[in-house]
Amino acid sequence: MEANGxxxxxxxxxxxxxxxxxxxxxxxxxxxLLTSEAxxxxxxxxxxxxxxxxxxxxxxxxIDEDDVPRWLEHFYDPINNRGLNGGQFATSKRWAHGQxxxxxxxxxxxxxxxxxxxxxxxxxxxxxxxxHLVQDATVPDHTRDDPHPIIKTYETYAKVKDSVPxxxxxxxDSLDAYFDSAANFSNSNFFSDDTILKYYxxxxxxxxxxxIGFDGNIRNxxxxxxxxxxxxxxxxxxxSGVIQKVYNIYDKNDNKVMADYWNTLAPKAVxxxxxxxKLFLSEVEKExxxxxLKKERMPWWEKLLELxxxxxxxxxxxxxxxxxxKEQMTPLPPLLEPEEKEDPNLPAPExxxxxxxxxxxxxxxxxxxRLKAELDGLNGAGELVILPAVYSANRVFSSLGTSTVxxxxxxxxxxSSSIVIAPPIIISPADFSVIFSTSxxxxxxxxxxxxxxxxxxDRGQATTSEIGExxxxxxxxxxxxxxIKFFARDNEDNVSLPMEVTLGVDYLPLAINLSIxxxxxSLSSYFCLLKPTSTLNFIWSLTKPGDYKYDLIKTENDxxxxxxxxxxxxxxxxxxxxxxxxxxxxxxxxxxxxQVLAMDASxxxxxASxxxxxxxxxxxxxxxxxIGWAGTIASNLDEWFELQSFLFEPSLNLEDxxxxxxxxxxxxxxxxxxxxRGYYLVERGSDDVISNRSAQLVDNFIDDxxxxxxxxxxxxxxLWRKTDLGDILIDETPLWDKTGSALSSLERTWEDRVxxxxxxxxxxxxxxxxxxxxxxxRNATTTFGTPGVINMASIPRLW
Amino acid sequence: MDKMWRDFSRKKAVLGLAIxxxxxxxxxxxxxxxxxxxxxxxxxxxxxxxxxxxxYRNDTYGGATxxxxxxxxxxxxxxxxxxxxxxxxxxxxxSEYLAKMQNWVKLGKVEEIVSLLSRAKWSGDSNTNQDQMxxxxxxxxxxxxxxxxxxxxxxxxxxxGM
Numbered sequence: 001m002e003a004n005g006x007x008x009x010x011x012x013x014x015x016x017x018x019x020x021x022x023x024x025x026x027x028x029x030x031x032x033l034l035t036s037e038a039x040x041x042x043x044x045x046x047x048x049x050x051x052x053x054x055x056x057x058x059x060x061x062x063i064d065e066d067d068v069p070r071w072l073e074h075f076y077d078p079i080n081n082r083g084l085n086g087g088q089f090a091t092s093k094r095w096a097h098g099q100x101x102x103x104x105x106x107x108x109x110x111x112x113x114x115x116x117x118x119x120x121x122x123x124x125x126x127x128x129x130x131x132h133l134v135q136d137a138t139v140p141d142h143t144r145d146d147p148h149p150i151i152k153t154y155e156t157y158a159k160v161k162d163s164v165p166x167x168x169x170x171x172x173d174s175l176d177a178y179f180d181s182a183a184n185f186s187n188s189n190f191f192s193d194d195t196i197l198k199y200y201x202x203x204x205x206x207x208x209x210x211x212i213g214f215d216g217n218i219r220n221x222x223x224x225x226x227x228x229x230x231x232x233x234x235x236x237x238x239x240s241g242v243i244q245k246v247y248n249i250y251d252k253n254d255n256k257v258m259a260d261y262w263n264t265l266a267p268k269a270v271x272x273x274x275x276x277x278k279l280f281l282s283e284v285e286k287e288x289x290x291x292x293l294k295k296e297r298m299p300w301w302e303k304l305l306e307l308x309x310x311x312x313x314x315x316x317x318x319x320x321x322x323x324x325x326k327e328q329m330t331p332l333p334p335l336l337e338p339e340e341k342e343d344p345n346l347p348a349p350e351x352x353x354x355x356x357x358x359x360x361x362x363x364x365x366x367x368x369x370r371l372k373a374e375l376d377g378l379n380g381a382g383e384l385v386i387l388p389a390v391y392s393a394n395r396v397f398s399s400l401g402t403s404t405v406x407x408x409x410x411x412x413x414x415x416s417s418s419i420v421i422a423p424p425i426i427i428s429p430a431d432f433s434v435i436f437s438t439s440x441x442x443x444x445x446x447x448x449x450x451x452x453x454x455x456x457x458d459r460g461q462a463t464t465s466e467i468g469e470x471x472x473x474x475x476x477x478x479x480x481x482x483x484i485k486f487f488a489r490d491n492e493d494n495v496s497l498p499m500e501v502t503l504g505v506d507y508l509p510l511a512i513n514l515s516i517x518x519x520x521x522s523l524s525s526y527f528c529l530l531k532p533t534s535t536l537n538f539i540w541s542l543t544k545p546g547d548y549k550y551d552l553i554k555t556e557n558d559x560x561x562x563x564x565x566x567x568x569x570x571x572x573x574x575x576x577x578x579x580x581x582x583x584x585x586x587x588x589x590x591x592x593x594x595q596v597l598a599m600d601a602s603x604x605x606x607x608a609s610x611x612x613x614x615x616x617x618x619x620x621x622x623x624x625x626x627i628g629w630a631g632t633i634a635s636n637l638d639e640w641f642e643l644q645s646f647l648f649e650p651s652l653n654l655e656d657x658x659x660x661x662x663x664x665x666x667x668x669x670x671x672x673x674x675x676x677r678g679y680y681l682v683e684r685g686s687d688d689v690i691s692n693r694s695a696q697l698v699d700n701f702i703d704d705x706x707x708x709x710x711x712x713x714x715x716x717x718x719l720w721r722k723t724d725l726g727d728i729l730i731d732e733t734p735l736w737d738k739t740g741s742a743l744s745s746l747e748r749t750w751e752d753r754v755x756x757x758x759x760x761x762x763x764x765x766x767x768x769x770x771x772x773x774x775x776x777x778r779n780a781t782t783t784f785g786t787p788g789v790i791n792m793a794s795i796p797r798l799w
Numbered sequence: 800m801d802k803m804w805r806d807f808s809r810k811k812a813v814l815g816l817a818i819x820x821x822x823x824x825x826x827x828x829x830x831x832x833x834x835x836x837x838x839x840x841x842x843x844x845x846x847x848x849x850x851x852x853x854x855y856r857n858d859t860y861g862g863a864t865x866x867x868x869x870x871x872x873x874x875x876x877x878x879x880x881x882x883x884x885x886x887x888x889x890x891x892x893x894s895e896y897l898a899k900m901q902n903w904v905k906l907g908k909v910e911e912i913v914s915l916l917s918r919a920k921w922s923g924d925s926n927t928n929q930d931q932m933x934x935x936x937x938x939x940x941x942x943x944x945x946x947x948x949x950x951x952x953x954x955x956x957x958x959x960g961m
Binding site for chain 2: 068069072084085088089100102149150151153156157159160210214215216217218219220232233234235236237239240241243248250251252253678772773789790
């Protein structure tokens with residue numbers, strides 16, 4: 001390893017041992033406060049379920065989770081399902097389960113395992129770690145991917161709080177549900193410092209209200225949809241020196257914004273944490289019964305031994321049963337003897353009903369006998385398969401109150417040291433061929449009294465009653481087809497073969513996914529930015545098939561005012577799921593929202609609407625703005641050029657852009673961002689070409705540094721963007737012949753003219769100090785042109 | 800014959816051992832790559848934060864109060880010392896505001912902005928490491944805000960935005 005490598009390694013190791021660098025709530029103040037409150041809330045009547053020392057373990061875990069580098073995994077953006085830095089690290093939801101590349105010693109599963117089988121205190125300590133993560137999911141910085149190593153408004157405010165407003169515990173079915181719910185709540189309803197009204201669709205400012213502060217001054221506040229102050233409305237000095245309205249979450253004088261954040265988010269953090277603690281205790285009980293985690297964590301050789309033992313036991317059992325049947329079992333008597341009616345005057349419907357039940361029983365018995373006969377030839381397999389069915393049939397018969405079925409019930413048959421347990425029988429739902437319209441299904445059936453029935457889907461379990469009945473509800477069954485296995489187990493951990501059911505669930509409402517083909521060629525990766533086009537191609541798909549027709553709706557943004565929606569295509573045929581629209585955006589910058597409505601083909605009742613897709617059109621979002629073809633006073637080889645963004649927001653990333661000489665002699669890729677209305681200066685060979693301006697990119701233009709890159713007889717540039725569908729020409733200048741011309745730069749003037757219009761270009765041979773500091777070349781001499789700043793020709797002048 | 804057989808057996812043993820070693824190395828490698836990658840990502844982020852903290856540690860610009868910092872900034876901005884003026888901002892905002900100020904100068908806004916900032920008032924104590932000064936119009940409505948942050952190392956107040 002090189003010296004540099006050692007330095008890096010030492011830094012990494014040093015960082016690991018540096019005391020906490022907190023990104024969420026303060027680990028020494030806020031997390032202990034929230035965790036202590038949650039422990040109290042999780043118990044009955046505000047009384048903790050834990051001893052004082054156990055509580056200390058949970059609180060300590062919630063403090064230590066912030067150790068470096070653990071906090072890198074404390075982010076969960078639920079909108080994009082990713083962790084810190086756009087997914088560079090695992091989400092806190094995955095981290096809580098140890099599902100990241102390096103593992104997590106204090107995961108949810110470790111907590112349960114340690115509490116049940118190992119060190120109880122260690123289990124509670126790990127629980128504290130998980131509780132910390134859930135609390136962080138209520139902090140907008142953590143759910144809007146907005147880490148602030150130094151300045152963090154909300155968390156700094158939270159640090160000085162020593163009590164939490166009253167809260168109610170939140171009960172959810174799984175740990176993941178807690179993460180999803182907490183993260184969605186904080187992401188969608190509150191801002192972080194650098195994501196105010198950007199990067200995420202919500203929250204929106206639903207209203208602004210002016211209030212008189214304690215100092216008698218009037219302040220304006222922005223509210224979210226449930227009436228909480230989410231930003232102070234104020235102003236800052238914009239790039240052009242003009243005052244611009246902005247929103248800020250810091251509000252010093254009255255602290256009203258932060259107070260609303262704390263009063264809403266802190267009780268949520270406590271309520272969710274209390275729910276998680278309660279869930280932990282219930283998962284612990286479940287684990288004690290099912291032992292599923294224990295089995296998962298067995299070393300491979302123990303699993304192998306276990307498997308061999310089970311197989312051996314099964315083999316012994318089958319041999320034993322086969323022998324036993326041959327020696328002892330008498331042929332089964334006729335299933336049903338017609339019963340004498342005790343009262344010949346019984347009403348006819350009852351006789352009919354009794355006959356029907358009997359017929360069913362006969363049918364069942366015949367099926368069982370046929371099945372047994374077919375399987376008897378398979379080395380005793382018949383017994384193994386038939387026994388559970390016989391057992392279950394007898395259960396049904398007895399529950400129906402008939403004693404006429406004389407099937408011996410070999411519920412468990414001891415063979416040497418092994419026990420064969422019949423799998424549970426499912427009576428309800430009776431029909432798995434139908435599609436269920438709910439994600440929550442209650443199963444009931446029969447099994448031997450005292451057995452525990454459990455499933456492999458959510459590890460839920462139920463104890464069979466004295467009459468051999470069990471019931472369990474499985475929630476969150478996903479949309480589509482699922483296979484669930486049910487097992488029965490006795491108190492010695494003997495487990496039956498599975499009873500497997502496959503079922504279909506369809507509970508999602510009809511939804512339409514709308515996309516616009518043209519957006520594949522968007523000039524921005526953040527939003528659909530297009531050059532004006534003659535056609536737009538819309539494609540949509542539905543989550544469920546059906547007999548629908550569609551309307552395509554357009555809403556136009558007229559310089560800040562969204563107009564009324566307009567139907568631009570009506571009653572699109574039921575067989576179509578796409579539309580092509582002739583369309584041309586006017587002016588420089590136009591924005592449109594598009595939506596598809598699905599309606600009943602005959603009644604026109606609207607069943608569903610797609611989410612809105614926004615397209616922004618600009619004929620020249622980014623242009624070649626000035627060309628320093630002559631170099632500078634210092635050297636004619638010190639060539640440069642400049643791009644400008646005509647967008648008001650946001651920044652454009654130029655990673656996929658490149659510039660080429662119009663003659664095709666050279667080209668090179670651009671990189672980095674160009675800010676809204678900003679300039680992007682490219683200097684040749686060195687950033688000293690224009691010594692008092694910083695270049696956004698330095699490139700050699702051509703290999704030979706002793707030759708001019710621009711061909712003086714044909715000066716011109718093209719700006720391109722690479723896409724999967726081919727390169728798109730973004731902007732192009734005219735061609736100039738500057739052979740023998742005076743030294744100058746070429747600069748663009750009018751924004752509304754196309755760049756190829758030569759009348760929009762002017763020659764700049766000098767510099768006007770009254771417009772600001774002039775450009776200076778590498779010899780500190782004032783040179784011509786306005787590289788990196790507004791063009792002289794674009795500055796409005798009165799005379 | 801025996802010698803040939805022994806040689807053959809030895810070769811087989813060596814080959815078997817080599818295959819075993821390759822398999823072990825492959826298994827180790829496929830397990831270690833994600834961990835190394837994770838450690839590298841951690842290093843990148845943590846060293847970036849360390850650089851920022853270093854910048855704060857070395858930063859001595861600013862006043863003992865927000866008002867003092869704003870005064871120091873205005874004086875530098877007024878005389879065109881934009882580099883000095885930008886240093887009164889927090890390190891992560893210095894280049895952004897240097898470019899803004901260059902633009903303001905270019906657009907002839909210096910006097911207007913200095914005059915605006917001279918009306919900024921500070922009131923009430925801040926109980927955190929952030930602070931704010933505001934410009935109010937005659938109707939007692941908020942016109943412009945200037946935000947500050949206290950560098951915990953130097954205890955100097957820095958500009959965050961205006």
